[in-house]
Amino acid sequence: MATLVLSVVGQVIGGPIGSAIGAFIGQQIDAEIFKPKGREGPRLADLKVQASTYGQPIPQLFGTMRVAGSVIWATDLIERREKHGGGKGRPSTTEYSYAVSLAVALSSRPVRAIRRIWADGDLLRGTSGTFRERCAFRWYDGSEDQPVDPLIASAVGIGSASAFRGLSYAVFEDLELASFGNRIPALNFEVEADAGPIDAGLVGDALLGEAGRCTGRTAFSGYAASGDRVREALAPLFEADGVRLVGAADGWTLAPTGLAGDPVALGDFSEARRISSARDGTEVCRAPLSALPGAIRLRHYEPERDYQLGQQSALVAGGGRREDRIDLPAVLPAGGARALARQIAAAAADGRETRVWRGDLAALALPVGGVVTLNDASAWRVASRTVKDGEVRIELLRHQPVTIADGEVDPGVSVSAPNWPDSEGVVRLFDLPNLGGGSATAPQILVAAAGGNDGWRGAETWLVPAPGAEPIPVGTIRPAAALGALAAALGPGDATLFDMEHKILVSLMNPSMVLMSVDDAALLGGANRAMIGDELIQFGVAEALGETTWRLSRLLRGRAGTERGAAHAADTPFVLLDDAAPFLLPDALAGWADGGMASLQWAARGGAELTEVAVPDTAAALRPLAPVHGAVADDGAGGMLVAWVRRSRTNTGWRDGIDLPLGEGREAWRVMAEPPVAGSGPWECPAASLHLGAAEVAALPPGTSLAICQVGDFALSLPLILPLD
Template sequence: MATLVLTVVGGMVGGPMGAAIGAAVGQQIDAQIFKPKGREGPRLADLKIQASTYGQQIPQLFGTMRVAGSVIWATDLIERRSKHGGGKGRASTTEYSYAVSMAVALSSRSIRGIGRIWADGNLLRGSSGTFKERCKFRWYDGSEDQAADPLIASALGIASASAFRGCAYVVFDELELGAFGNRIPSLTFEVEADEGGVDAGLVGNILSAGSARCAGEWRFAGYAASGDRLRDALAPLVEVDGVRLMSGPDGWKLTPPTSAGEPLALADFRERGRSDAPGDRIEHRRAPLSSLPGTIRLRHYEPERDYQLGQQTSRVAGGALREERIDLPAVLPATSARALAQRLAAAAADGLETLLYRADLAALALTVGHVVAMDDGSRWRLAGRTVRASEILLELKRHAPLPVADLSAEPGIGVGAPDWPDAVGTVRLFELPNIGSPAASAPRLSIAGAGSNDGWRGADCWIVPWAGAEPIPIGMVRPARGLGELAEPLGPGSGALFDLSNSIEVRLANPAMTLESVTDAALLGGANRAMMGGELLQFGVADVVGAGRWRLSRLLRGRAGTECDAAHPAGTFFVLLDDPALLALPEPLAELTESGAAIFQWAPRGGARLTEVGVPAAGRALRPLAPVHGQVRPDGIGGVTISWVRRSRVDTGWRDHIDLPLGESREAWRITLSPPVPGIGPWESATSAWAIDAAELAAVPPRHMIEIRQAGDFALSPPLSLPLT
């Protein structure tokens, strides 16, 4: 467009000569406006964002790198439906979970292994190789003879499935998506392509099919090469390593200047007896200091911070205000990156001066790219050479890099997820008494789980109602706040007083768990409740005695009607109840455990090992509490009057002169003799008293006991035994 316009304008102003000038100027303008965009090499962001774009380049990895890769095959979301509850007039709950199967390409060069895997920045697979979410995982090293993945082959057909030979990739088979909001997470992978570090020489020789014409000085822990041409793939390494094109007896090579040895004296490459003449310096040019950047900012991947982006800056002496940023898709520690940034800043002035020098035929022996020393001691790098008959013109660039001073640097504080070793999981299913109102209408079972470290992510649980039945999913139990076992036996105690004579030695599953002391007021208000075997107790004082070991004292024993008159052996489980992580078994499932034939199953989150535990017959929460304060008094006419005080399973506190709530639909009592006597009893009463007349009492043998039980809506209470005298 500019060519046409300026040609016409030039012709109108200056005739044919003006039209020619206008056309030339217009061509220059059009060339700048419509010139094609330059090609760029790899950028740091390309390795951090997972993509599935058709035509996306897959980098060639060297050393050890963290990359996101490209999704090359995936299924639709796999939906699973599970229904819970329902029956007996209760509404059912339907839950949906999703999974996905997919393949992700990582490197267009063969690799040695896959290390850690991150999903949305959190560890999906740690260094131990265990996945945090359930899936099947396979990886292929990118060899030229690898077979097609069986999952892809079954989905597309063996004739249509590609083996992706020459491309290293991984396959996830039904990766659970519940932890990622039921969407495909952004995945990044730690890929080991070579053992040890790499340099520009190794990368260049491999990319150029082993021509052995590249050499490098700076070593990197990893590098990602990509680009449309070999030049694009090597450009970042060549730029930061100071690699120059040098000629020699074996031809041209890419090598850093330092590998060529000491500078050569230019006087050794002149004709014998000839000295440096002023006429030899044809032209001397010096670029202004404003052409230099003021700051060089080097961005790289920081291995000490899980390959997060790091950057080091260095000032250029005498440079302008502008900043030059270098994106290096390589893994480099902070100290090495700072040293490299300072070397780049020190070498920024290299080539600021240009000298055009006349030499003779002896200069043909000089190596282009080498550093030469002039008679005045100055050093110049031979950038080019022109031969004109017997005259040689040398283009020399000033070589005066500044020394590197400080090489120390801090990598900064990493924000990566902790990489925990594999944890040993512990899951307990235990029965609770009826705590609070309303009264339970089904057994109350809870599940607590914990791991040996904070890396344990929970467990999936199922109930099998009877042998051979289909497992019913319960849900996932999260890590509990306090779960362990008795380290030493605990003797019996009293449920009516503070137990100051006994203490509990507890070994917690995770040493990071802590227990807290509370005041008596908080203790009487229900704080620090715990199940220990079949006993519900509370503790007021918690003292740490070792890693994961606690001594609990100032105890309230036998809470909510649980027995405390028997000793607990070492190894009895201990669970802190004031914890939202406990998983309560729904009532319809809890009803299935009353027979004692149910089986409890659990598997760690992301694992496949299934553990089965038998569930004993449950129903403690349905039983009324045993009555107390029993009395047997003579009635004065040969018989006795028996009285007792009722307790309630919905209000288990000790309260004087207060009528506690019944907790049942009706009040009913069953009175029996122990051992039974034929023809006498049992009796039933609707009040907390019963009278035995003289005739019945006379028929009772000596040393017999009378047992009193409350008849609840679902079960009988434990007996209150009194001597009948």
């Protein structure tokens, strides 16, 4: 319509020239208005973003690919509530957790296996097959006889549930969402549809449904075919591989240029001569170099970077300013992609020169798409054949085949999530002395856990008060910063001085754990506290002897009144206390440790196997510290005066000239003869001293000692043994 209108307007204004100009402008406008709707083939982004759009095409996967898939079924969020505490007038705490069940379609072609799975970019399942979050997982290969998933059938009814035959999909049942902000994460799957590499021939034959019709040249690790038509699904792959239609007597084939068969000498066919000279019969057309693209940019999936997008470029010799971009939804290593981009760039001039050759009817035997050679040995590709008036008009395109081998190419810095192998975890319990600002009213049981590598995600824990009792949920414990055991036995050391004689050899759980050295100021300020069995120590120097072995020196031993546990065998548990991951059992639960029957059950996150650990019942935090500086003096009348200095579990440091807080409800002492003597003691004292009369001293046999204990609110302190000789 615009052509007609502008042609008339141009005729009125500028005559014949104006009419021509108006017609040209009108043609351009009509071409834009009435041009047919374009078609879209596969796009790289389609495989990276999880969707749930109704009617969205599901790609057919070949080889091994990473795809996001489409959510085809899902439940509402499943909410669970857990109530803790609330006894003895204390407020209760209600914790909420969420899970979801869903099905994700992956391929509209059968697949062989589903390997790694990513959730929000982090590995949900690694190569070991173990899930990092708790869920039940099933997948269906897309066969025509696959059954209905039982979860979907139970949710929608067996009569309404679809088996999705011909569609490969994965099902997650009760996938825990706490690690994903209580929302469905973006899932990606590594799907193996075919064993080994694939090429354009395999893909073309599968999509066209005719074996032997297609031939490929470049090997790919994977390809995702999608689009409204087979032509659109194959277009990116065929464009990159240079695949063209080739005619033959036994039917057509699709093959890369140069692989359609051996070149045919055009001189073997008779040329039709209806011209006065050979020059008149030559029809040659050569496009300018500026018509060629200046560069080829090939985008693909990089297997060395967990299938992230990669891009390789190649310059076209003599090309113009235009840049051609090829989005290839295929898996190709960086070296292969670089070679393919250079090959496409080198072949950009292929077909720039055209020639018309006329022959007799015997030239109909020349296949369209095949390669022929002229007398000058130049190679040409048969583009078309036209038969008219007893002659065959053949259009030839210059053929310049180029083959470039793969080279060493840097694929770029990988940002892939670490794929940790399965690791064995361990949970240790430590009975701590009172380390808080006040007096503890319940045992201080520290729960620490770690795995053999950083892939271990922690554990769920439950306290069992007594054998056969109902387990009480405790919570999730995260991996500790440093947990291990002694690699060699450790002898006793002096708790009042720096222990420069002994060295502690510690074997930590995994190589990523690190111990740091500190100066004396930090050490005396409380840095580098650690438990070795039931002894609290500090270390000033940490030296790495291997991946997991450390040597600790410049020690402070028996801290916070734990000097009685100063000798330890090899394999005694070790934990660094300067860490937020280990936690103390709540007082209400730690109280069950007093009976000596309690245990802690734990299971690795995502696992179902329960392991049981006994809860220590020594209750060191409730026991007053043993008194020190015992002294015996003669009272001058045959008796003796016994005195000592108390320590406080509220403040375990040394304070010169300051009376430390008592830490108990009242001050009381119990003094006993050691070994026991009938009729002598025990003596109860309200202060840190005892007077024994002459008769009492005479009743004590030689070699007798006194065991002095502080009477605490919950337990007696360890004794101070004071010889009387």
